[in-house]
Amino acid sequence: xxxxxxxxxxxxxxxxxxxxxxxxxxxxxxxxxxxxxxxxxxxxxxxxxxxxxxxxxxxxxxxxxxxxxxxxxxxxxxxxxxxxxxxxxxxxxxxxxxxxxxxxxxxxxxxxxxxxxxxxxxxxxxxxxxxxxxxxxxxxxxxxxxxxxxxxxxxxxxxxxxxxxxxxxxxxxxxxxxxxxxxxxxxxxxxxxxxxxxxxxxxxxxxxxxxxxxxxxxxxxxxxxxxxxxxxxxxxxxxxxxxxxxxxxxxxxxxxxxx
Amino acid sequence: xxxxxxxxxxxxxxxxxxxxxxxxxxxxxxxxxxxxxxxxxxxxxxxxxxxxxxxxxxxxxxxxxxxxxxxxxxxxxxxxxxxxxxxxxxxxxxxxxxxxxxxxxxxxxxxxxxxxxxxxxxxxxxxxxxxxxxxxxxxxxxxxxxxxxxxxxxxxxxxxxxxxxxxxxxxxxxxxxxxxxxxxxxxxxxxxxxxxxxxxxxxxxxxxxxxxxxxxxxxxxxxxxxxxxxxxxxxxxxxxxxxxxxxxxxxxxxxxxxx
Numbered sequence: 001x002x003x004x005x006x007x008x009x010x011x012x013x014x015x016x017x018x019x020x021x022x023x024x025x026x027x028x029x030x031x032x033x034x035x036x037x038x039x040x041x042x043x044x045x046x047x048x049x050x051x052x053x054x055x056x057x058x059x060x061x062x063x064x065x066x067x068x069x070x071x072x073x074x075x076x077x078x079x080x081x082x083x084x085x086x087x088x089x090x091x092x093x094x095x096x097x098x099x100x101x102x103x104x105x106x107x108x109x110x111x112x113x114x115x116x117x118x119x120x121x122x123x124x125x126x127x128x129x130x131x132x133x134x135x136x137x138x139x140x141x142x143x144x145x146x147x148x149x150x151x152x153x154x155x156x157x158x159x160x161x162x163x164x165x166x167x168x169x170x171x172x173x174x175x176x177x178x179x180x181x182x183x184x185x186x187x188x189x190x191x192x193x194x195x196x197x198x199x200x201x202x203x204x205x206x207x208x209x210x211x212x213x214x215x216x217x218x219x220x221x222x223x224x225x226x227x228x229x230x231x232x233x234x235x236x237x238x239x240x241x242x243x244x245x246x247x248x249x250x251x252x253x254x255x256x257x258x259x
Numbered sequence: 260x261x262x263x264x265x266x267x268x269x270x271x272x273x274x275x276x277x278x279x280x281x282x283x284x285x286x287x288x289x290x291x292x293x294x295x296x297x298x299x300x301x302x303x304x305x306x307x308x309x310x311x312x313x314x315x316x317x318x319x320x321x322x323x324x325x326x327x328x329x330x331x332x333x334x335x336x337x338x339x340x341x342x343x344x345x346x347x348x349x350x351x352x353x354x355x356x357x358x359x360x361x362x363x364x365x366x367x368x369x370x371x372x373x374x375x376x377x378x379x380x381x382x383x384x385x386x387x388x389x390x391x392x393x394x395x396x397x398x399x400x401x402x403x404x405x406x407x408x409x410x411x412x413x414x415x416x417x418x419x420x421x422x423x424x425x426x427x428x429x430x431x432x433x434x435x436x437x438x439x440x441x442x443x444x445x446x447x448x449x450x451x452x453x454x455x456x457x458x459x460x461x462x463x464x465x466x467x468x469x470x471x472x473x474x475x476x477x478x479x480x481x482x483x484x485x486x487x488x489x490x491x492x493x494x495x496x497x498x499x500x501x502x503x504x505x506x507x508x509x510x511x512x513x514x515x516x517x518x
Contacts, residue, residue: 044301046299076447106302118361159497190310190335204306230501234361234495236364237491238491250437251437
């Protein structure tokens with residue numbers, strides 16, 4: 001099995017090193033990751049400027065390729081230009097901090113996996129639910145287990161798994177649940193500060209407003225110390241509203257002859 | 260009615276000026292837009308560095324506020340810090356180039372509207388289907404019509420409208436259709452070049468692979484010269500796969516006692 005590994009915390013983060021080492025037990029691993037931290041970049045891709053690619057060495061050994069772009073750029077570059085043949089699987093992570101509920105939208109980690117899904121490669125995003133995780137090992141073990149499951153069961157083209165693992169030792173984890181994306185979101189604002197030259201600048205600050213209740217929702221599962229596994233796709237159509245809007249009386253064909 | 264207007268082509272683009280002028284006939288308009296072009300930034304938000312905000316003047320007249328961040332940053336900043344009360348509606352655009360099918364994922368224009376939807380403010384993204392549009396006027400007219408329709412009918416919290424208008428004079432447009440997000444996507448790669456110092460750099464290049472057939476799909480509607488109106492939301496859960504995965508045998512509760 002050939003696995004492409006990326007992340008959004010940057011190629012020198014601990015999480016990607018732990019993930020690479022674990023996956024090398026079951027696969028041939030290629031790492032293509034952002035040179036610098038790219039958290040919250042969403043699904044950005046770089047088109048206005050060209051990308052640079054460099055070989056990255058860790059403790060004197062070749063580790064992978066760094067790209068001065070976004071996580072989605074890394075996946076495109078890895079699949080199209082760096083790997084000789086398309087990987088069997090892409091795994092993004094292990095991320096510092098949970099990617100549940102609304103955070104999925106902003107997440108570079110999830111976007112890397114989603115870019116793979118767009119390119120018809122099965123993908124998994126893996127996050128540990130703490131910004132300074134102490135426990136990457138169990139998350140790496142879950143990634144390996146799911147890599148095998150994804151190969152065994154196949155996923156529909158365009159679907160990926162978003163996995164969140166509590167930052168706890170294995171014996172403290174309660175179990176594994178298949179979940180839905182939560183509806184909890186940030187209540188945020190900007191804190192105004194003034195620089196030494198008298199000019200204002202603004203930092204984003206906020207807190208998560210927890211509205212999810214059911215255990216089969218990502219945000220609740222992780223709070224209860226379960227591993228959360230959410231299948232997500234990139235069809236954003238709101239089908240209920242699509243039907244509802246038929247009553248809005250905006251659909252018209254007003255020019256039969258136009259080309 | 261109070262409308263917050265933003266875009267991803269930057270505050271000095273023609274599309275946002277045409278949109279502002281048209282909406283001022285029906286609403287009090289506040290513009291908060293990126294200082295520079297932010298196409299394909301996806302749903303990125305700025306957290307690693309603080310934001311700056313400046314008043315922007317056009318032909319000597321106050322036009323709006325420029326933010327040196329992403330379209331999503333502009334919406335957060337506009338709603339939370341710049342406007343005294345939350346707007347009734349957010350409109351993002353008018354974008355140079357279509358935002359249909361897979362492009363919705365990468366689009367800064369759509370992400371601005373989606374950020375508003377996340378903040379419980381109804382929102383519309385408007386694009387013209389050419390990178391050098393000749394016809395913004397009809398798109399602005401459609402935006403006004405839909406602004407009224409959204410107020411009249413309400414949308415579910417979290418849903419927004421993604422609108423694509425053919426770059427054509429009004430009399431050449433065939434009609435307006437409610438559509439679904441298409442599945443057409445880019446087949447892309449990187450073109451390698453070498454700089455004057457002998458170092459490689461890579462430009463993203465590619466072409467859209469058209470797989471959509473039905474007229475009620477965004478990508479097909481615009482090709483046939485219809486205005487496409489797609490309701491989209493930010494629940495990315497793949498519910499079919501959620502059910503299917505119950506057969507994967509990965510769900511377990513293996514530690515009843517854990518906290």
